[in-house]
Amino acid sequence: MKQLMLGNEAVARGLYEAGCSFVSSYPGTPSTEITEAIAKYPEVYAEWAPNEKVAMEAAFGASLAGRRSFCGMKHVGLNVAADPLFTISYTGVNAGMVIGVADDAGMHSSQNEQDSRHYAESAKIPMLEPSDSAEALELTKLAYELSEKFDTPFLVKMCTRVSHSQSIVELGERKEVVGEYKKDIAKYVMMPGNAKKRHPVVEARTRALVEYAETAPINRVEAGSDNSMGIITSSTSYQYVKEVVGDTYPVMKLGMIWPLPEQKIKDFAASVQKLVIVEELDSFIESHCKNLGLECVGKEMFSCIDELSQNKVAAKLAAAPISGVKLEENIPPRPPVMCAGCPHRGLFYTLKKNKLTVLGDIGCYTLGAVAPLAAVDSVICMGASVSGIHGFCKSQQGAADNKTVAVIGDSTFMHSGITGLVNMAYNESNATVIIVDNSITGMTGHQQNPTTGFNLKGDPCAKIDLETLCRAVGIKRVQVVDPYNLAQCDAVIKEELAANEPSVIISRRPCALLKYVKHKAPLAVESEKCVGCKACMKIGCPAISIVDGKAKVDATQCVGCGVCEQLCKFGALKEV
Amino acid sequence: METKNIMIVGVGGQGSLLASKLLGRLLLTRGFDIKVSEVHGMSQRGGSVVTYVRFGDKVYSPVIDKGQADYIVSFELLEAARWTEFLKPNGKIIVNTQKINPMPVIIGAAEYPENLAQKMIDAGIDVDAFDALTLAEQAGSAKAVNIVLMGHLSRNFDFSEEEWLEAIEKSVPAKFLELNKTAFMLGRNA
Numbered sequence: 116m117k118q119l120m121l122g123n124e125a126v127a128r129g130l131y132e133a134g135c136s137f138v139s140s141y142p143g144t145p146s147t148e149i150t151e152a153i154a155k156y157p158e159v160y161a162e163w164a165p166n167e168k169v170a171m172e173a174a175f176g177a178s179l180a181g182r183r184s185f186c187g188m189k190h191v192g193l194n195v196a197a198d199p200l201f202t203i204s205y206t207g208v209n210a211g212m213v214i215g216v217a218d219d220a221g222m223h224s225s226q227n228e229q230d231s232r233h234y235a236e237s238a239k240i241p242m243l244e245p246s247d248s249a250e251a252l253e254l255t256k257l258a259y260e261l262s263e264k265f266d267t268p269f270l271v272k273m274c275t276r277v278s279h280s281q282s283i284v285e286l287g288e289r290k291e292v293v294g295e296y297k298k299d300i301a302k303y304v305m306m307p308g309n310a311k312k313r314h315p316v317v318e319a320r321t322r323a324l325v326e327y328a329e330t331a332p333i334n335r336v337e338a339g340s341d342n343s344m345g346i347i348t349s350s351t352s353y354q355y356v357k358e359v360v361g362d363t364y365p366v367m368k369l370g371m372i373w374p375l376p377e378q379k380i381k382d383f384a385a386s387v388q389k390l391v392i393v394e395e396l397d398s399f400i401e402s403h404c405k406n407l408g409l410e411c412v413g414k415e416m417f418s419c420i421d422e423l424s425q426n427k428v429a430a431k432l433a434a435a436p437i438s439g440v441k442l443e444e445n446i447p448p449r450p451p452v453m454c455a456g457c458p459h460r461g462l463f464y465t466l467k468k469n470k471l472t473v474l475g476d477i478g479c480y481t482l483g484a485v486a487p488l489a490a491v492d493s494v495i496c497m498g499a500s501v502s503g504i505h506g507f508c509k510s511q512q513g514a515a516d517n518k519t520v521a522v523i524g525d526s527t528f529m530h531s532g533i534t535g536l537v538n539m540a541y542n543e544s545n546a547t548v549i550i551v552d553n554s555i556t557g558m559t560g561h562q563q564n565p566t567t568g569f570n571l572k573g574d575p576c577a578k579i580d581l582e583t584l585c586r587a588v589g590i591k592r593v594q595v596v597d598p599y600n601l602a603q604c605d606a607v608i609k610e611e612l613a614a615n616e617p618s619v620i621i622s623r624r625p626c627a628l629l630k631y632v633k634h635k636a637p638l639a640v641e642s643e644k645c646v647g648c649k650a651c652m653k654i655g656c657p658a659i660s661i662v663d664g665k666a667k668v669d670a671t672q673c674v675g676c677g678v679c680e681q682l683c684k685f686g687a688l689k690e691v
Numbered sequence: 692m693e694t695k696n697i698m699i700v701g702v703g704g705q706g707s708l709l710a711s712k713l714l715g716r717l718l719l720t721r722g723f724d725i726k727v728s729e730v731h732g733m734s735q736r737g738g739s740v741v742t743y744v745r746f747g748d749k750v751y752s753p754v755i756d757k758g759q760a761d762y763i764v765s766f767e768l769l770e771a772a773r774w775t776e777f778l779k780p781n782g783k784i785i786v787n788t789q790k791i792n793p794m795p796v797i798i799g800a801a802e803y804p805e806n807l808a809q810k811m812i813d814a815g816i817d818v819d820a821f822d823a824l825t826l827a828e829q830a831g832s833a834k835a836v837n838i839v840l841m842g843h844l845s846r847n848f849d850f851s852e853e854e855w856l857e858a859i860e861k862s863v864p865a866k867f868l869e870l871n872k873t874a875f876m877l878g879r880n881a
Contacts, residue, residue: 247753276753281727282753358751424756438758441775445804452737454737657792
């Protein structure tokens with residue numbers, strides 16, 4: 116049966132058909148839908164883990180036990196899971212294990228633009244790279260076969276344009292695969308004596324994989340009529356190349372991006388007059404070609420910055436189409452903003468009002484850095500707010516303690532904020548951490564996490580109590596505030612900043628977009644009371660604007676949170 | 692058949708995903724090769740959003756680049772103006788005349804340009820501007836703007852009314868079916 120499927124859904128379908136029975140992942144754009152989609156197949160156990168390292172180790176455990184397993188993450192998630200990654204390369208697998216990683220060239224929803232292909236080479240783990248949904252399904256299935264054949268975990272590398280594009284796939288049947296656990300200390304206990312023996316096994320495996328790559332149908336040459344140029348490419352870049360050059364030039368399309376088929380590449384290079392490498396982000400294929408002593412061009416033509424597109428490829432290899440009319444007009448940008456009724460808004464307003472330095476973290480609340488709130492001073496990676504504030508305050512020898520806070524979400528705190536908090540308690544920080552608990556993993560589109568009381572499949576489950584957890588690691592001062600209540604927020608933040616020990620404030624209010632959250636009636640402006648002072652505009656709510664000098668509330672957006680009402684000294688904003 | 696390119700643009704949360712789902716369903720039954728591309732994540736938080744729908748005998752790239760769109764269907768006026776460069780020389784913009792202020796306009800850091808529809812026409816662009824919001828409300832919900840716009844777009848293709856309505860049936864929950872069918876017909880006849 117033919118179906119239109121997202122690349123991520125096609126990976127999930129591949130997992131299903133390959134008989135994968137254990138999936139553990141942490142959400143991250145653009146990888147999230149793989150795990151959301153696999154959760155809909157009752158034959159497969161699937162879960163959200165607190166972070167990618169836990170997910171990968173859990174998937175390894177399942178493989179060790181004899182079950183085909185998977186873990187999925189975004190590119191920066193693979194950094195978190197890099198520790199197990201480099202060592203499961205040595206142990207290899209029992210049942211097949213596949214690691215899905217999705218890069219975000221163009222940074223549609225990420226803090227950097229790193230190229231995950233380097234991980235394949237440095238961890239010595241083979242990597243497949245689909246270029247559309249049909250390949251995402253096929254290569255995921257193939258990855259399990261090869262994982263077991265070559266005794267290695269396999270990486271399947273996606274990118275935003277493959278993950279989030281729908282194209283046609285042909286569905287197949289599921290094949291159940293059940294193995295058995297076999298004790299093998301020399302293979303699975305990676306202490307030096309055993310690991311020293313495994314490293315040569317890994318090197319031999321890579322050589323065997325190069326042999327496989329030489330003849331594998333997934334590394335194919337598509338003939339062209341003009342051999343004055345030959346192109347090596349993969350992933351979405353392949354699609355751009357084919358769109359532009361069609362069958363004019365020969366194209367080598369790589370389905371396996373590491374290890375590379377050395378002889379095949381040399382033969383291809385010899386068959387064309389000029390070798391061009393078209394790849395997104397870093398010079399990966401190109402560097403390998405140059406290591407093979409081949410003359411080629413790649414990054415001189417195609418930048419390592421941002422995504423490629425058919426026009427970028429056409430500009431170098433053919434002729435780009437003529438752009439449409441650009442309006443001679445100043446078109447204001449439309450950046451993402453916190454939603455109307457977002458519980459983070461009241462908190463960030465309070466932080467800004469108190470002129471605090473705010474070490475931020477990864478989530479919707481990163482938007483606290485956007486004008487007019489502009490309340491965030493740094494954002495690096497998951498958990499860095501909590502670890503960072505410790506260093507910030509310690510190094511200032513008390514001078515920053517009363518004017519600096521860390522802000523981290525519930526899911527991010529469980530991901531890797533907790534270890535930073537342990538460090539604060541253990542090394543006696545005097546800093547204040549605010550956990551913005553909106554009862555969901557928001558930015559990636561509402562995934563459950565250990566603090567929500569529900570699992571990936573939506574069933575009720577154990578719920579981690581944040582207050583108890585913070586107290587258990589040694590934080591004695593833990594208070595809960597409602598971010599819709601500005602006076603309470605202000606008082607508690609002042610109180611905790613003044614305290615002479617580390618503290619945690621939990622700013623708790625469910626995300627306004629959650630289906631179970633009941634909204635109040637929208638507010639309206641009594642225009643005779645409104646003096647146009649714009650105090651209500653300081654919170655950057657998309658539902659409020661100034662029209663003809665007076666505040667106006669967009670009733671279709673307003674959810675009646677009442678934060679603006681607390682800012683109006685003239686009582687002009689009222690519930691209808 | 693040469694690949695046809697439709698861009699659906701708007702503001703995060705306006706329902707462009709349902710519009711592309713509907714188009715995907717319709718085109719699949721017609722036996723085309725199809726690619727539908729959208730970006731999830733941060734841009735959905737009230738930011739500018741774009742979905743690319745491409746169909747033909749063989750579609751390679753999942754995205755539409757500058758100078759390639761046969762149609763730009765815009766849920767909002769400013770968003771239509773933002774993407775004009777993506778239109779083919781003989782392409783057409785179908786735009787809902789609704790205005791939604793972006794944050795820089797809300798906080799007074801920028802102004803919402805005046806008379807955008809006329810300015811696009813003056814620049815030589817084929818613009819079909821109409822009030823889809825009022826028609827959606829007439830159908831029973833402001834949220835049906837997406838289907839009203841699809842109804843209006845449908846005038847430009849030779850797919851039958853039945854084929855469109857069947858694709859709607861497959862794309863929306865049963866309890867909203869009548870509303871969406873009404874919205875589609877209002878858009879188609881506007």
